[in-house]
Amino acid sequence: MNIIASDSSSYEGLASMLEGYDCPAILVSVDYRILAINQHYRDEFGEVPLQQNKRCFEVSHGYSVPCDEAGEDCPISATLQSGHKERVLHIHQTPRGKEHVAVEMLPIHDSQGKLLFFVELLRAISVASTGKANNKLVGASKSFNQMLEKVTRVSPSDASVLLLGESGSGKELVANAIHQGSSRAGNALVTLECSGLTDSLFESELFGHVKGSFTGAHSNRVGLVELANGGTLFLDEIGDVPLSMQVKLLRLIETRSFRPVGSSTIKHSHFRLVCATHKNLAQMVKAGEFRQDLYYRINVFPIHVPSLRERQDDLVLLTNTLLKRISQRKEYHLTDSAMQALKQYDFPGNIRELSNILNRATLLTDTNLIERSTIQECLEIDRELDSLVDASSASQSLSINDAGEDKEWLDLKTAEKRYLLELMAFHHDDKEKVAKVAGISLRSLYRKLE
Template sequence: MKKVDMNADPALAALQALIAYLAHEGEPMIVLDPAYNILGANPAYRRQFGRAGEPVLGQKCYRVSHHYDVPCDQAGEHCPMRRSLELGGPDRVLHIHHTPRGPEHVNVELRPILDPQGRVLAYVERLCTVRHASAEPSAEGLVGRSAVFMAALESLQRVAPSMLPVLLLGESGTGKELFARALHEASPRAGGPFVVVDCSGLSEALFESELFGYEKGAFTGAHARKPGLVETAQGGTLFLDEMGDVPLAMQVKLLRLIETGGYRRVGGLETRQADFRLVAATHQPLARMVAEGRFREDLYYRINAFPIELPALRERPEDIALLVDSILKREAPAGVPLSLTPAALARLQAHAWPGNVRELRNVLERARLFADDGLIRVEHLPSGLARTPVLPAAKQACDEALLHAVQGFTGTRRTLAARLGLSERTLYRRLKALGPD
């Protein structure tokens, strides 16, 4: 397509008016022609993404955002403009952009501007920085840049504004609570409480009293009324961790709570109304548990409205160095920087991490106690640290979740991969490993 000349055709006056209008928008926005040239940029964009002394207008968007010499799709990434041409409509993607503050996760929404004949005159691109995840070492929150991490984060960004229940799937130690907290922070309920319920190891009676609270005298030792975690989560997010451990008898009451919002404190008669966003997580194969009668089918489908599969650490080896720096930032004593020798980092990158990020954190916490000069060496790492086989139970759980997600899905493999929080390559590899059926 030819570059749009803003001064050559009076028919483009409406486009010029649009550029002027965007100056009053509070979110960063730019206008692009079909040849990727930036025609206009509002003040919010210049403040957040512009670099002092560097021009923006007339520059290629991929050079400003990514420092690429070619469009994103030619550099192996999702290009929203290319996708918009294919779809004939808007597109949205999560990218890592270069900014004055360094690389950042950015939500990009692109919409075509058409002339009366339906031809594309230009595109409007809205950009929103993701504040609850980092593309650089960070002492808190989610950290990652790999394709599988980005896919899970993009799924999280898409579902966060809604009230749909979200089910986080993945092996133990993949950071489900961090993802759940990020989901809360990206939602309209970010100003409300984020309440965690650890469902593992709770008896039926204890689970009910913890979740719903109890009245004075409800049982021996109930000397005063106590609000439950459902009540504490009012106006916010309720995170049910290890959902597969909820006692079967309690699943009925939990289903009623989710469907009607109504519950009673233990020993109480008054029906109270809950107001929370539900996020659940499990490493267990819920679909198999349903088939075996260990988990209610109706509850399963209620909490499984939007599943997100979190990648295992062995699926994101390119993130290990980033995670190592982040963990060391969190664990280092004040004023005492910690780092690794290249050989030690290579050893960590060669390990399969069956315990995922939790195992990596434990290894680094132990190693730093031996690093008197602040430098972690190979000899400070566990002697048996090497590539280890995947634990059969964990692999079985993930395979079960994947097979259930595939059943009945009629969209493209790309769409399924994004929904599961996987790259297309990882999805293809895992489906191939599971066999032709």
Template sequence: MKKPDLAAGGIAPEAAALLDVYQEPAVLLDLDYRILVTNVAYRRIFGDTPATGHRRCFQVSHGYDVPCDQAGEECPLRATVASGQVTRVMHVHHTPHGEEHVDVETRPVAGADGSLRYILEIMRHTRLASAQPSADRMVGRSPPFLRMLDLMHRAAPSEAAVLLLGETGTGKEMVAQAIHEASARADGPFVPVECAGLTESLFESELFGHEKGAFTGALSLKTGLVESARGGTLFLDEVGDIPMSMQVKLLRLLETGRFRRVGSTASLEADFRLICATHRDLKAQVAAGEFRLDLYFRISVFPIPLPALRERRDDLPLLVQALLSRLRSARGKQLTPAAFAALQGMDFPGNIRELRNILERASLVADGDEIDAPDLALDLAFQPATDECPPNGEVVPLAELEQRYLARVAADFPGDREALARRLGISERTLYRKLQRIHGDRADR
């Protein structure tokens, strides 16, 4: 059958059938972002309405009036046009189920003369995280979070060893669990091993198991965690804390795929996918002779940096909603604007774990349905002083403190009022009313 010429005389009817070879939603776009053809998978999820009248992809997927790159996001279509190559970008799309994370892949399609004429866009929804408040999944939609999610989505289907790099409290075990659940080993066990604090003998026994009578106190055979992870994922948390002497045995396990229980001469076959995590600088440890270079290369085939909470402050409203829904003591409670403004000023050295602790403590202190700034007093006491805080010993009404803070952020914030309201976790109308009150108060002075 002659392949239809998409470049001659418009779009051939057979073009839609060509798109149906893809199981995922797929559309054909022209270079002006217009949706020309959709496949069956796309119409099953979104219906045929988006294609009517050749609407543009950024209008349908994001509700934007301008292309993604003009709205502060990466535009895969523009990248493919510029490079002539396949491009993949993690986006947040509007869907019938609300906003969802979508791995967007764009491919160039040439016309009859060989020049770039169309763009094929394939959309793969990911369940690794949620763009809305969730009780059991990671949540986020900020650019740093999407970059991490993109790497997770690429790593999950493979067997490559993943190394998660991030500060304490950034959710490394949750990321590891999500990668496992999106992998081909999802039906197998997920076995976490906390490496910090384990002595050499205890580490070997925990990892490889031991035979009955292998040492004093070994009253029965013990199955090690490597064996328990058969068919699944072995997660070594704080791998930088493994003693040097045990690093040799771990390296041998990874190189040979075999191990022996303590006290045994029989060699057993291992079958697991490895994910490691650390808050340490492993390269610096290698340079200092504290971590083996060959082991570092074995465990860091696919490194994934996890952003600190201070790097993804745009996610704070979403994280607060998700965490409040998970905390039994916080069910039905909400933060006041003043409390949220106070949270925005925190540095969160403990990251998401610290945020969770703050919200749980404040929800226990708050008597009503609202968590207000005074309920965060204990946490605020440990934060560095800012220009908005009164001098030591001075007590000012909370309303005045809120006005000082709003006046500063309104003057310094680079975006518009709608974006500022979103960052503060309040409606644009509420922000407008509060700013009007500030201006009115100043005019009366």
């Protein structure tokens, strides 16, 4: 075949082949030239002047060299090395700005096995953003894109997913992205925070109960498993599930059947399971603190959610995005020196801590420009609380009956409660807002204010 040697008009017959795909598709030569595009591509990304012999990396990224020479993964290069189709996740320039796009590259050979060209399929990823939308994953760093690529692969399936990452790294948002990218997106995503629950409370929350089944059960209650029927059940901090309850959870996962507390009626629920933890479950299995059979049931497709330290390249993007989410009416900006102060901090609390710091900064600044001194003041609040916690812990280790230790602990609790009460007053008793600013759950806020 001598089709490669002819001009772009020779590809009109081949271009019709692209219309058979249900997503944007382009025909690319072995030297990166875009030969044809389908109507889906025109609708989503616009027209491409084929007569100008534009190359794919010029149109998609504005690069002057192929992606792998610009520091990114190149699907053509990967396909040439493997000899079969490859998939990568890129951030493309689109008429709407920069967007995450899953790229699948299909090599096309002639009957003698000679590589003729590639078909490139592009699917925009709606669950992630480069900073424009609320309730979406935000990022552009390599570690973020590696995580997002796994999210887009597993989302359409019904496989159980285990999210592994530090507290505050955004595991709940990742769970939501998995749900939104699945066929279950039209049904509920039901979340159970497993930490701090007793055996009886965990069982009641998960399976529900009938009236009179225990003291305080004044009416029937539908459990979260039943509410998740047809949707996704997200068990956050699965490592905190009481060992005595893990066998019941295992039975639920294996049979998708359960009984409400106090009932003899067996119910069924068809849900997709997503779990998350900041703990090392493999070590817990070895220590006898987590059932091995349950571990293998939930660990079908593990995804590492990177810490903020692992995605430093996203700090500026995340900061700007969080500031927009914090205040819809007033636009805040950080000075260069203020941003530098954030870059020098290691964020043990990850994105949740960054959000807390920025919330404080907007409260402490008198203008819409956040200075370095304001950021340092926000960071100092955490340092003071940490020092109180450290002092209290050291005191407790010396003697449980030490009166000075008791005073230390009371001082810490008093300082924490005073801080929360001040936030309550500032936010006019809006508990959800206060919990968000303080970086704790609503349940924890109620407990700390008692």
